[in-house]
Each structure stands twice: as structure tokens, then as C-alpha cells.
Amino acid sequence: MATATQLFSRVLLISCTLFHVARPELIITLVNNCPFTVYPAIQPNAGHPVLEKGGFPLQTLTHRSFRAPDQHWSGRIWGRTGCAHSNGKFHCATGDCGNRIECNGLGGATPSTLAQFTLHHGHKDFSSYGVSLVDGFNLPMTVTPHEGKGVCPVVGCKADLLATCPEKLQLRSMGGHGHVVGCKSGCEAFGTDELCCRNHYNSPQTCRASTFSDFFKHACPATSTYAHDSPSLMHECSSPRELKVIFCH
Secondary structure (H helix, E strand, O other): OOOHHHHHHHHHHHHHHHHHHHOOOOEEEEEEOOOOOEEEEEEEOOOOOOOHHHEOOEOOOEEEEEEOOOOOEEEEEEEEEOOEEEOOEEEOOEOOOOOOOOOOOOOOOOOOOEEEEEEEEOOOOEEEEEEEOOOOEOOOEEEEEEOOEEOOOOEEEOOOOOOOOOHHHEEEHHHHOOOEEEEOOHHHHHOOHHHHOOHHHOOOOOOOOOHHHHHHHHHOOOOEOOOOOOHHHOEEEEOOOEEEEEEOO
């Protein structure tokens, strides 16, 4: 005869199994509305699996959808631009991940616009998401959730900041002699502890907005623009069916 403890354990196991089965499938869709090919890159945080081999080409006016992990996952997505094969080597002008098409978990070169995600967490199957310009800007990008509950706004940066980027922050192609391909953060451009929120400045009390982060914030208020920017800019949406990342929205 089963003991009360055994029966409770079985009920708990069934409840957990039912909860797992009932969790809706979450789809991530990447959309390229830019008039050129973008190479999306996906980097998981430590301990989480690489999705879609970490990167692929996405032709103009096309999209690619894939199923997100059913368990907790966190990481970032960005778009690489100006990508080409030259002298037998693949390279991107912005967001490059070690001269690879498939980044396989590697991070990307800055400056780049980042979409950040934490999927399947909390008691209501939250998906948190936000767009960050802390590492600079290379592409307009938004994140749009579909069929979620709670706080589920569209966030990101629709402005083309390459056209208005201050000269001191400009990243130019052709070794600095070509057109503007990226807009650096103040940290990357000048490297000071204050702008990088390092050492003494690495706390919410001492890490402050700067004239450089204010440039990004004024153009794109629904983004994070410095290391200790408002945590409320990472939104929690319960059980969305799809998270759509749109380049050049």
C-alpha cells in the first residue's frame, strides 16, 4: 500500500508534468526589413544552449522563425552588417563574431544594437526582453511580443542613428575613411572608468548618464543606454506565443 508521502510525490510529479505540457510553445522570429542582407547572431548566457548555430544570413524582406527552448533560457541577439567574403575570410563591418557565419556562442564586436532576453522564468512563465544601446548602435531594432499577458510593450530603437551619430562616436568602414557603419558608446570611444561604469563607478549610485548616453536615450527612449540604466526597461510578459525581433522596423 502506498504511503501518504508516496501519494503526494506522485501527485506532485503529475502536476509538474501537466504544467510542463501545458506551457505554450514560444517562437522566436527574426525579420529583416533592411534593404540589405543582415546576419543575425545569437549568443546564450553561460550554461544555456546555442540556438540556430549562433548565426545565419537573412536576406532583405525575409524572416526566419524557430522554437525557443521549453526551459529557462537567457541570451542576446544582434544583427551583423557589411558582411562579405574577402581573401578567403568571412568578415562583418559591425557585430563580427570571429570571422564566422555561425557564431556558435561567441560574442560580437561592438558597436551593436542588442536585444536581450530571459525566457521562461517566474511563477507566470515570464519572458523578459529589452533592447540595449549600452554597447552602441549599428541597426534599428525592435522586439514585439505576441499574445502575451501583462506588461508586453513593443520596445527598441526605430531611428537610424548612423545619420545623426556625433563625429566622436562614429565607426567608419575602410579603416575610418568610408561611410558610417556604427555609432560607438562613450565607453568604447573614450574608455574612461566613468563612462564605462568601472571600478568606483560600478554601482547604481555612481554610474550615471552622460552626454553620450543621452544622445542615444533622446533618440530611442525605450532602450537601455548605460550600464545601470533603469531596470524597468526589461519588460516581463507572461506566456507570449511569439517574440519578433525586427531589424529596420
